[in-house]
Amino acid sequence: xxxxxxxxxxxxxxxxxxxxxxxxxxxxxxxxxxxxxxxxxxxxxxxxxxxxxxxxxxxxxxxxxxxxxxxxxxxxxxxxxxxxxxxxxxxxxxxxxxxxxxxxxxxxxxxxxxxxxxxxxxxxxxxxxxxxxxxxxxxxxxxxxxxxxxxxxxxxxxxxxxxxxxxxxxxxxxxxxxxxxxxxxxxxxxxxxxxxxxxxxxxxxxxxxxxxxxxxxxxxxxxxxxxxxxxxxxxxxxxxxxxxxxxxxxxxxxxxxxxxxxxxxxxxxxxxxxxxxxxxxxxxxxxxxxxxxxxxxxxxxxxxxxxxxxxxxxxxxxxxxxxxxxxxxxxx
Numbered sequence: 001x002x003x004x005x006x007x008x009x010x011x012x013x014x015x016x017x018x019x020x021x022x023x024x025x026x027x028x029x030x031x032x033x034x035x036x037x038x039x040x041x042x043x044x045x046x047x048x049x050x051x052x053x054x055x056x057x058x059x060x061x062x063x064x065x066x067x068x069x070x071x072x073x074x075x076x077x078x079x080x081x082x083x084x085x086x087x088x089x090x091x092x093x094x095x096x097x098x099x100x101x102x103x104x105x106x107x108x109x110x111x112x113x114x115x116x117x118x119x120x121x122x123x124x125x126x127x128x129x130x131x132x133x134x135x136x137x138x139x140x141x142x143x144x145x146x147x148x149x150x151x152x153x154x155x156x157x158x159x160x161x162x163x164x165x166x167x168x169x170x171x172x173x174x175x176x177x178x179x180x181x182x183x184x185x186x187x188x189x190x191x192x193x194x195x196x197x198x199x200x201x202x203x204x205x206x207x208x209x210x211x212x213x214x215x216x217x218x219x220x221x222x223x224x225x226x227x228x229x230x231x232x233x234x235x236x237x238x239x240x241x242x243x244x245x246x247x248x249x250x251x252x253x254x255x256x257x258x259x260x261x262x263x264x265x266x267x268x269x270x271x272x273x274x275x276x277x278x279x280x281x282x283x284x285x286x287x288x289x290x291x292x293x294x295x296x297x298x299x300x301x302x303x304x305x306x307x308x309x310x311x312x313x314x315x316x317x318x319x320x321x322x323x324x325x326x327x328x329x330x331x332x
Contacts (some may be wrong), residue, residue: 018248020024037178046079047071059083060091064103064116077103078116080138091138094124107169112136112178115169119157130157131171142183146184159202170211172203177213177235181207192235193221205255209233214253227253227270241288252327257313262286265313267305279314281305 026303046067054062061081063070070079071087076096097103097120100326104118117121123132123140133144142181160172166189166237169180171283175198179190200215211231220229220237243266253268264284296315 023330045072047289049101051104052106054108056112061085062106062108062114064106064118066102068099077101077118077120078106078134078138091136093141095133096124098122102121102157104159107161107163107255108174109133109163109167113141114234115161115163117158117161117171129192130173131161131169131180132182137176144182144184146180147188159199160202162203162205164205164209167293170203170205172200172201172213172215175217176200177203177211177231178234190233190235196220196225196229201254203258206257206258207261212239212256212258214256214266216252218251227251228247228256228266228288236257243284243288244290255305257307259283259307259311265305265307267315 019170022317024161025296046063046065047069047219048065048067050063050067051062052264054064056062060083062078063249066077067078068074073087074096075087075093076099078093079094082088082289088208094096097118102118103116103120107115109115113136115131117131118135119130120132121127121129123134126140126142128140129146131146132143133186135136135141146274156174158171161171164170164179167182169182169184171178171180173195174196177192177195177200179187181187196213196215196217197219198216200217201286202214202216204212206212210233212228213231215226217227217229219225223236223237226243230238232238251268251270253266253270255267256263257267259265263286265281266284267281269279283291285291292304306313308314
């Protein structure tokens with residue numbers, strides 16, 4: 001199995017959440033779920049790595065990444081699939097992002113428009129610095145433009161994007177969290193100061209408007225934090241949120257997923273006791289304290305976590321295989 005095929009299965013496993021029913025409240029495995037059968041048998045898929053997948057309300061699937069072609073048709077960095085996995089030809093991004101660039105995050109607005117973010121600098125021939133908004137047919141929305149802002153200069157590009165209920169857009173780029181207005185301009189009412197000391201990987205908006213941030217950091221504006229923090233709506237640190245995660249150079253929180261009851265599923269490499277850090281998934285209460293009723297056996301190389309509509313939890317792990325043509329490992 002080629003590496004791109006493995007990563008594609010990982011990405012598509014999250015998409016299946018919209019099509020199957022789901023809470024292993026105590027963290028036990030659900031034996032009725034079989035992610036090895038992704039259910040798609042159309043064409044060759046992408047010619048290179050996809051990195052993100054997002055299901056729209058109508059069941060269609062947006063896929064973004066490093067690819068240039070999907071099922072033999074030019075789709076530079078982004079494609080939309082029908083809910084059976086076939087390419088949706090009604091979504092046409094034109095020449096898409098600039099070559100050798102990547103789309104790492106996708107978010108869908110309530111009006112159906114699509115925010116894409118990553119390391120690109122062009123979209124369909126127009127300058128767009130790491131973030132763009134598309135109409136529902138894949139064409140670029142020219143009313144949205146973040147310009148050549150100084151906070152959009154990191155070589156790795158934007159790592160995560162989230163949309164608030166009011167339509168404003170949160171973006172994470174290295175140690176900086178920024179909020180944009182609906183037209184792409186900087187929202188100056190949101191101020192995080194110097195931000196975190198190290199990189200961030202994921203931003204999530206709670207229903208009450210507060211903002212969760214995960215990453216590799218140990219401080220925020222000089223205040224000690226443990227790889228996950230919560231911000232107030234103005235960008236200030238929420239001091240009422242305290243996690244049990246220990247500060248350590250090897251710790252990291254790579255993903256956050258919210259349950260409908262407000263509890264948080266946190267994935268990463270960290271420790272909650274005096275033992276060495278390990279890859280694990282924990283659940284936190286609304287105030288950040290550890291939910292001791294939730295326990296997951298050790299998960300090897302977890303990459304994504306998501307919650308289905310019925311509350312069950314899906315965990316995706318990196319897969320290591322061997323390419324029969326090259327006899328080399330194909331895992332990340």
